[in-house]
Amino acid sequence: MRLVLLLTALAAPFAFATPASSCGEHKLKERIVPPRGWTLHGPAPADHIIRLRIGLPQPNFPELERHLYAVSDPDSERYGQHFSKEEVDALVAPHPESVSRVDSWLASHGFNAEDIERSSAGDWATVRVPVRVAEKMLNTKYSVWKHAASGDYLVRTTSYSVPEEVHSHIDVIQPTTMFGRFKASKSTVHSFEPESAAAAVLKNAVVSTGAARTIDNPNGGPPVDASCNTTITVNCLKQLYNAVGVTAKPAKGNQIGLTGYLEQFANEADLQQFYADQVPAALNTSFKFISVKGGLNDQNISEAGAEANLDVQFAFGISFPTPGTFYSTAGRPPFIPDVGTPTDTNEPYTDWLDFVLSHPNPPQSISTSYGDDEQTVPRDFAVRACKGFAQLGLRGVSLMFSSGDGGVGDGDPDPATQQCFTNDGRNATRFIPGFPASCPFVTAVGGTTRIPEFGIGFSGGGFSDYFSRPSYQNKAVGKFLAGLPKGTYKGLFNPRGRAIPDVSAQSNRFRIFLSGRPVLIGGTSASSPAFAGFVALLNDVRLAKGKKPLGFLNPLLYSKAVSGFNDITTGNNPGCGTPGFNATKGWDAITGLGTPNFGKLVKLVT
Template sequence: MQGILANMQSLLYLVVLSLGLLAAAESPISPYSLHEKRTHIPAGWSLQRRHEPTSALPLRFALTQSNIDNIEKLLMDVSHPESSNYGNHWTAGQVIQAFAPSEETISAVRNWILENGFEEERVKVTSNKGWIEVDATTEEAERLLQTEYKVYSHASGKNHVACDAYHLPSHIQPHVDFVTPSVHFDARLSRRSDEPARSVGKPGYGSAPKTTGQVDAVEISSTDVSTCDEYITPACLRALYGLDYTPVATAKNSFGIVEYTPEAYLQTDINLFAMNFSEGLYGVSPYMVSIDGGYAQTEYQGFDYNGESDLDLQYGMTLVTPAQQVTLYQVGDMVEGASFNNFLDALDGSYCTFEGGDDYTQDAMYPDTEPGGYMGPEACGTATPTYVISTSYSYNEADLTPFYTARQCAEYAKLGLMGVTILYSSGDYGVAGNDDVCLNPNGTQTADGTMFNPTFPGTCPYITSVGATQVNPNSTVYEPESACEQVIYSGGGFSNYFAMPSYQKEAVDYYLANYYPDYPATMWNSTGMSRGFPDISANGANYVVAVNGAFELVYGTSCSTPVNGAIFTMINDARLAAGKSTIGFINPTIYSTDFSGLFNDITMGDNPGCGTNGFNATPGWDPVTGLGTPNFPKLVAKWLSLP
């Protein structure tokens, strides 16, 4: 544990490096420095031997991109309410042009490789200029990177070549994001032949909504809000957050919900929900955008396969009303599945190659040559981003390397520049990670770990992380909510990878100054310099959802995320109707002084995990419920007052 915490500042440093926030290159002749290091061998893997010196080991250098060092400044310029450029969002073309690789970076890395004895024909710059590929042997790679390559094996029979750490010259480090193969150990494992996608490491593994079983919907009123402490319906949510609004700019507006195959909705469930709780929704389907072979599969059914999608769509579509089309991004085929990066590739064609492109030890590769796989080309720039995108899936931050998360986080910033609001659920296990695992001193994650385990992308400073609240037992929707403590606990805490963004500093500093957690520094990132999450919350307990022809009670930040997405979509409607821009990346706005008090502050409850009570909900921002839950009338009025 202490070893992990001792490395926190270096992890933050690595992410800053990955985002290009270092100074320009130093002298052409400079000493080698550590570039990446892995602290442990992942569970299930074992060291077998040194890799053979003469074996082929093709190296790939992911090159850093132009202007990444300015990305927060550029994003704040169009997102902060006090900026003269507020709402002047970029086009996709402007984003691509601004972050294209520089010739200086390409030349610096290529020349260094050539100077180390590699012939020109063995050094190739890819057509997109994101990678430099080198045909090397193991011996040559070890000399170039000052490392040792080893072969690891998994119980499944899969082998993996990796090193514990590698080094680069100081003048080369600012030009290289990461190198493969190297310390990245997110190798995808083969599934059993009778098992659909969603294997270890895929979004949604361990982060799905929870259920306490079926309920009789006949006893639940579609309009009465007197039983919202037992059953949450759309009427309860409209009462809680003041969402009394009829959209008028539906042709200009959009709301996107992301699902990962094999999770899929059933139209019969939407129809059942409509007959009981959502007048006008019967027979209405989301507009589905298939990404990498994604489709609304029906081969596998049950809560595990339909609960997430049914929940997201039934509530998302109802709250924006059937008049507003909802876009369903269905990602990945039934064989390979997909990652967040596969989805982002489809939104932004430049991301397919950005900083070296996808990591195929972690991200799905298409065409999928496995039997029954999607044989079409990888989706790159094939989908248009909606103005609000809600995703109820997450990884544990520790599942991924700092460089992998930094590359993806930068893409969320680019979407923010284009006026897109990105929402992610914060997790359902309090200060623990998905599946209720916590960190150990050696970096592994186990049920008996003692260090708080934040989720990702919730810790990325360029998305809005959503926690969960509840209507307290025997209370009404007109009384204050508390942090969710039924079945699930609102995910929250402090990142071990990402530095605190400037927009959050005042709020987090206030929390740490007045409500400093009573835990030793060995248990959480107590530096006061890291990103805190969540940013906001909404109700996440006792949702009545139609799943497989019956109604179930459902819990999770999977509930609260699409609810906030629907509310922000309606705020966009009001602004678009007034001839204004979309709200885009909302964090600089909602943390600003002008928006103080516009969320319902949550001051009760905590988020247990890792053998503790977790953090406490307090006045102001806290790492349990963020700034609080939305007050639609106040928020829409304030956003309409902005340019």
């Protein structure tokens, strides 16, 4: 019945002009200044193939957002009443007139209906097109651009236009002005080292001298093993976050998912070694692998991905035996000028979004450890991707993203070389928030370290320049800002922006297995899958009691569940030649609301 009502509402007539003709004057859609670090290499080959993604307007998205907050607010009578795939598709579907006009425009350039790939809701249309045709369609010129630091190449333009009669029927077209790299250096893996001799010496010293083997738990739970101050394991996290002895049932279809990009895959042999080491009950179990757009699953152990192994081992280790899914999405941005005309790739997280939105039952808890500097992602594109995350939230999915490893800046530890400048041609000094963490419809996870915990210096935090502060943050973030000394970092951040992170978790010296050997790894890429594992455990308890999954978390976290977090009050996240923000009582721009106390949270959410 709810779907029928939605479809009826969406059928209301729109006021449009006469049907589009096959040609017309072009009107500028977007123009950018090339981001810092990119230089013009040469003209793009005319036959180079681009998968051109055209985003059609979603006229009823405000209605979707209203429903999202209603089903995510624990004080609402509609809390937990998530929508089906079909209901969400109806809310974001473009008006038929927009579809008709865009189709006519594409037809004028030789595209038939069978040439157009459409998203589940019809709000994206994708065509494969050679550069010479794309340039005519968009009245632009594509070039090959080189990234100085990495040597990567991209085929992009700095502006594009569309005929005036379709201008209002298109939100965004990419790849055009999108220079975001979404590279391994931005996957938020902060450190990578063999398990140190120092850690082994400390373990042996504890055994041989009879030194204290446990640390009082500052979070009120049972004691924490002393080794957790040098090496983080699944048991360490369960001890510290008050979840000792907690094992999923699992109940009523509960699932957890992880996304992998940039040719990363998780090695099953490494996972078995990890389970033998830390979760013996999980031995000989695995996870479901799903390839998106040709994503890899190469099980050559020497080629395993550090990021993918970290995510899989800890998220699935914490939430075992909750069924886990690993999505491997193909797509590497670089274009190689010397190999003919290879197919260009799209921004991979929207390929994943298209895929997961097309399926009726995605996992209820999903973590992603990748991102870009917000300013390298065109605003129109960021807004559309963020709306895709909102669709998943309305369907009952909790999305976690790492907040980034640059503190308030770009992650360069040398203040003399940090590049904290705007990409708008002014080169003004500015803090650099990350995206998708800055999207208000996801949960951004920052990082802590040691016991007692403090905010780790690389924990990404700050304020979005694209998205305004959502109402669920007003009280907590307003208090933080009011406590800053007057004039602190004036002009370096947007105090009205969506604030990150929302929460945090341990993020340093995680013991994983990679290519058959134990190593220590860290970053907010460790925090996010670990936090997602605990969310999956909370969903398990809720589903076992006949309740709905948590879905979009943030309205709950900032209200009813705020007392379920361990407040972190020390640490800072330097960057851009500044000390960054300090951890403080309540929410702060390095650790958010703090780290989870599962024992308290499970009572608050069930």
